Amino acid sequence: xxxxxxxxxxxxxxxxxxxxxxxxxxxxxxxxxxxxxxxxxxxxxxxxxxxxxxxxxxxxxxxxxxxxxxxxxxxxxxxxxxxxxxxxxxxxxxxxxxxxxxxxxxxxxxxxxxxxxxxxxxxxx
Numbered sequence: 001x002x003x004x005x006x007x008x009x010x011x012x013x014x015x016x017x018x019x020x021x022x023x024x025x026x027x028x029x030x031x032x033x034x035x036x037x038x039x040x041x042x043x044x045x046x047x048x049x050x051x052x053x054x055x056x057x058x059x060x061x062x063x064x065x066x067x068x069x070x071x072x073x074x075x076x077x078x079x080x081x082x083x084x085x086x087x088x089x090x091x092x093x094x095x096x097x098x099x100x101x102x103x104x105x106x107x108x109x110x111x112x113x114x115x116x117x118x119x120x121x122x123x124x125x
Contacts, residue, residue, distance in 0.1 A: 005044065005045060005046055006038075006045070006046040006047075006048050007045070007046070007047055007048070007067060008048040008049075008050055009047070009048070009049055009050070009065070009067070009108070009110065009112050010050055010051075010052040010055055010059050010110075011049050011050065011051060011052060011109070011110050012051075012052055012053075012109075012110055013109065014034070014035065014036075014037060014049060014050075014051045016109050017037075017049045017108065017109055017110065018032065018037045018049060020089075020108055020109050021037075021039055021047060021049065021108070022039075023087055024084075024087070024089065024108075024114075025039055025041075025047070027039060027040075034051075035050065035051045035054040036048065036049070036050050036051070036054075037049040047067070065112050065113065066105075066112070066113040066114070066115055067112060067113070067114050067115070068114075068115045068116075068117060069114070069115065069116045069117075070117065070118075071116050071117060071118045072118070073118055074102040074118045076116075076118065077095050077102050077103070077104050077116050077117065077118050078095055080104065080116050081094065081095050081104045081116075084104075084106055089106050089107075089108075089114075090106055090107045091104070091105075091106050092105040092106055092107050092113065093105040097120065098120075099120075100119065100120060101117040101118060101119045101120055102117065102118045102120065103115055103116065103117040104116045104117075
């Protein structure tokens with residue numbers, strides 16, 4: 001069996017999206033070309049940005065997409081909310097408790113949803 005290790009987002013403007021994720025993640029990309037950018041996470045996971053006009057084969061939207069970030073506590077969700085608002089990141093839904101987690105939902109420049117969450121029952125929330 002094999003593990004997925006890279007999430008690739010198709011973006012309209014690679015420079016804008018690279019700058020956005022650089023601010024969001026607080027790190028520089030490890031690879032940048034005119035059509036593709038890659039960020040490594042401390043966990044080993046990768047977030048790649050691919051210029052939508054250059055994707056091969058051409059990608060058609062299959063539906064919604066969400067990139068989720070695990071927070072170390074419910075308080076951290078609130079702290080990230082404040083940080084993201086200060087950065088001017090679009091907040092889609094202010095922090096709230098769902099059936100499974102304390103969550104915050106934001107959006108990147110292409111409308112990809114960004115969820116920060118702390119699972120309920122994990123000692124907090």
